[in-house]
Amino acid sequence: MIPPRLKRFYHRRRLNDPEFAFLFEPGPEDELVCFDCETTGLNPSRDDIISIGAVKIRGDRILASERFQRIVRPKAAMSADAIKVHRLRAADVAYGEGVETVIPDFLRFVGGRPLVGYYLQFDVAMVNKYLKPMKHIKLPNPMIEVSEQYYERKYGDAPAGSHIDLSFAAILKDLGIPPLDAHDAFNDAMMTAMMYLALRDLKARGVRIARQTHVSPGYGG
Amino acid sequence: MPNAFDAANPPFDRLTPGEIEMLRAAIDVGYFKPGATIVRAGGDGQSLFIIIKGAVEEREGDELVGLLGPKDFFDTRAIVQGAAAHSFVAREETLCYLAPKDVIQRLIRDNARFGAFFYLDISRKLEAIARTEDEMRSGSLMRTRIGDLFLHPAEFIDATATIEQAGRRMREINSNTLLLRDAGQGVGIVTGMNLSKAVVLHKMPITAPIAPLAHFDLSTVAENDFVFEALLEMTKSNKRRLAVKRGDEFVGILEDIDLLGFLAGNTQVIAGRIDRAKSLADLRIAAREIADQVRTLRRQDVRFETIAEIVSDLNRRLFAKTFALIAPPDLRKRGCLIVMGSEGRGEQTIRTDQDNGIILAEPVDAAMLDGFRAEFTAALEEFGYPPCPGNVMVRNPFWSKTLDEYLGNFNEWVAAPDQNAMMNVAIFYDAVAVSGRTDLLKRAKTALIESVRAERVYLARFALAVESFETPISLFNTLVATDGALDLKKGGIFPIVHGVRALALEHGLEETSTEARLEKLGELNVLRADFTRDLLQSFQYLSTLRLDSQLEELSGSRSLVRPAELSSVERDLLRDSFKVVKQFRDFLRRHFNLGMFG
Known part of the structure; x- marks a missing residue:
């Protein structure tokens, strides 16, 4: 595995557009971006992004009022399954913008801030799919995986063979976060941001999540 | 938020x-x-x-003053x-x-209903509601349908009937209006005034047929029409009577006097009727009308405190007149008629029961007194004032005796304060003089106050009754309904009335109404001014809700309310009111050190 710093260096050298050099500078202190994509399917090489939702976190505050919420007009046809999941029909995304304008806007929104997400690798791979041919780079931002944080707080000291559930719903439930309308990129990003703040605080205070499912200290509801 | 921000949660449902x-x-x-401190006291919440x-x-x-949970919001004051x-x-x-x-401030400015929630405290919130009620008064009046008003029967008489027959029929049905059908002109109307004029002014024989006297330019309204349409029709057609129809069928006659009575109420008429009454029979009609006023006034969105004031005033006039008609001169000269309990506090609306008594300056003829006792209580019962289950009535010798005998009782009541004695002190302390020697009540009350006000333990025991019932609100300030209902009296009204009574007794106040006592306690700095106002508003709001609930129940004595049947504004106010009651109980617990009773 290539050390991250080396990877950054490599990508920075490859960047063909100096306007986006900011991606390689550290973002404002204490700020992160939580993001989520909705796609036509689950295969980054074949499927397309149809919407991106992202929100900044500054300190303990989720800046929902400065949201990034865009719909993309996909190039590939949408699979029927994907339509069922995210409820964006071809007719809805027809009003979207071209991905070549949405991706640069998204990069400007993110800047050098670390990215937070749930199974973030998939979303990053989806963005990179477009970014690579455009700017010859991949997203260089540090990444924070919420399911890993959750795993560490809940199963970090679990005996081998424990039943492990890292589903989005399980995390919401353990943290007592009321579910918003799911499968909307922005709402998913919001819920992920709430998870991140709660998990980060649990870690800072050294509080673990109890494994006997519904009794988790301090998270009565 | 985003998409899932719960806009159904009050007050956001007003947006x-x-x-x-x-x-x-x-x-x-x-x-x-x-x-983590989210809002600091004194901070300007952004x-x-x-x-x-x-x-x-x-x-x-x-001090922890409240615990907020999901969907609660803060801090409106900031x-x-x-x-x-x-x-x-x-x-x-x-x-x-x-x-x-x-953004919130802009919404408060632009949307008055939303803004009402953000007034400084409950008092302001309540005033905001009262203002909307004022604005809507004509609205709610006008929403009433004609079929809901008092209508005279749509009584038809043969067009060939004579003036005499028509007059007799009018008397039989106790109405001044008859309808008749004419083959050529359709349906016509003939009134008592038409008959009188024909006979007196035109010297027609009473055997003359009525058809020529009838008017066929009948104005009609539908039973389902709104009251304002009737008012418009009367104005437009300059008619004092309208025929009311259901489809093609005539179902009644609406007279202007009944329409106006509905619109304005007629309390001044009742007061005059009581003053002019020559017999108990005259008073009986007035007594029934007093009871009817409550519904009429409330339908016009008149609030509890105003209705209570009007009804208490009329009741006292009625009692005084009854006393004047029944009591022998000797008794009127030496005695004082008092009303106690809620009647004394002036907080009676829907009739509950009689709470009255007599204080005598000196002993009177026993036979005469006995006769009066029975006659007076029976007369009120006959007027529709139910007898008191606790027998707190003139009829009971315990409540009709000399001042000295009362004074002797006070010492017993304080020395051996059982439940009964405590209740006697409570209802007597609320007494007002209605007729006769008012100085007797003043002397009795001064003595009662003097015998208890310095007795700390007695006062604490007296105040302890506020702990009898739970206030139906949780730690999270949510309403706690039992079988879907809340008891407004036990959970809210009683603790306020009794707590205020205990404080008033401790400070020797002569006021009897909860409102006047509260104001005085505020002046004396026993209670903070803003808390005094919150308490009064809560008391009046709970009482108004209770009155509405009583008016809905035919039995008229329930004080339950179902939160699910209230609007979100009403629920919010109810919650705030109970919150105030809870704070008041906490205050009383500390003030009287109620913890000592375990």
Whole structure:
């Protein structure tokens, strides 16, 4: 595995557009971006992004009022399954913008801030799919995986063979976060941001999540 | 938020879709770890916080004054006044929506109904509601349908009938109006005045047929029409009577006097009727009309305190007149008729029961007194004032005796304060003189006050009754209904009335109404001015709700309310009112050291 710093260096050298050099500078202190994509399917090489939702976190505050919420007009046809999941029909995304304008806007929104997400690798791979041919780079931002944080707080000291559930719903439930309308990129990003703040605080205070499912200290509801 | 911000949660349900969008676009989310201060007392809250999950303590100094949970929001005072009165601290991990102050202030300005929630405290909220009620008074009146009004029967008489037959029929049906059918002209109307004029002014024989006297330019309204349509029709056609129809069928006659009586109430008429009454029979009609007034006034959105004042005034006039008609001169000269309990406090609306008595300056003829006792109580019962189950009535010799005998009782009541004695003190302390020697009651009350006001333990025992019933509100300030209903009297009205009574007794106040006592206690700084106002508003709001609930129940004695049947505004006010009651009980517990009774 290539050390991250080396990877950054490599990508920075490859960047063909100096306007986006900011991606390689550290973002404002204490700020992160939580993001989520909705796609036509689950295969980054074949499927397309149809919407991106992202929100900044500054300190303990989720800046929902400065949201990034865009719909993309996909190039590939949408699979029927994907339509069922995210409820964006071809007719809805027809009003979207071209991905070549949405991706640069998204990069400007993110800047050098670390990215937070749930199974973030998939979303990053989806963005990179477009970014690579455009700017010859991949997203260089540090990444924070919420399911890993959750795993560490809940199963970090679990005996081998424990039943492990890292589903989005399980995390919401353990943290007592009321579910918003799911499968909307922005709402998913919001819920992920709430998870991140709660998990980060649990870690800072050294509080673990109890494994006997519904009794988790301090998270009565 | 975003898309899932719960706009159905009051007060946000008052916003228009456009306003909700504006708010949603402006909202952030904050995370607070346990112990984090979200709003500092005195701080200028830059946001309104709406709890998504978690629990937040509202603190005044070190004292916990409230615990807020999901969907609660704070701090309205910081938003409206610019400074928070209390501090708000996360008790556990808490997530809140943060609505920017300037957006909320703009919504408050633009949307009066939404704004009503953000007034400084409950009093302001209640006043805001009262104002809307004022604005809507004509509205709600006008929403009533003609079929709901008192209508005279649509009685038809043969067109060939004579003046005499028509006159007799009118007397039989106790109406001044008859309808008749004419083959050529359709349906016509003939009134008592038409008959009189024909005979007196035109010297027609009473055997003359009525058809020529009838008017066929009948004005009609439908039973389902609104009252305002009847008013319009009368004005437009300059008619004093309208025929009311259901489809093609005539179902009644609406007279202007009944329409106006409905619109205005007729309390002044009743007062005059009582003053002019020559017999108990005259008073009986007035007594029935007093009872009818309550519904009429309430339908016009007149609030509890005003109705109680009117009804108490009329009741006292009626009792005084009854006393004047029944009591022998000797008794009127030496005695004082008093009313006690809620009647004495002037807080009686729907009739509950008689609470009355007599104080005599000196012994009177025993036979005469006995006769009066029975006659007076029976007369009131006959008027529809139910006898008191506790027998607190003139009929009971215990409540009709000499001043000296009362004074002797006071010492016993205080020395051996059992439940009965305590109740006797409570209802006697609320007494007012209705007729006769008012100085006797004044002397009795002074003695009663003197015998208890310095007795700390007695007063505490007296005040302890406020602990008899739970106030139906949870730690989280949510309403706690039993079988879907809340008892307004036990949970709210009684603790206020009795707590205020205990404080008033302790301070030797002569006022009898809860309102007047509260004002005096505020002046004496026993209670803080703003808390005094909150208590009074809560008392009046709970009483108004109770009155509505009683009016709905035919039996008229229930004081239950079903939160699910209230509007979100009413529920919110109810919650605030119970919150005030809870604070008052906490105050009484400390003030009288009620903890000593375990």
